[in-house]
Amino acid sequence: MKQSDIFRDNADNCLQLAERAEGQPAHKRYSRMADAWTALAHEQDWLDGEVPPVPGRFPQQRDA
Template structure:
């Protein structure tokens, strides 16, 4: 399993925990953690030389 896949699983786990949160501060904390794990996954993909689906190609100006 790729490292970025592990990070995405962690993000998914945090989202599930957010769904079961007992209060709003706890829910927001888990959602911030989920976003951080996802950002790490995308950065790891970039470091591994894989293109990210969230990055759009810019049109050529030439």
């Protein structure tokens, strides 16, 4: 199993905990944890070369 898949499983677990949470603070906490695990999974995919890097933010210079 890939590391990013493990991270996604953790995110799914956090979402399940958020659904069962009693109270808004706990729900928000688990939701933020799920977002963090998802971000880690995406970054791991990038590190493993499975997704391309984000395109450059600077406009390309044109020849006049």
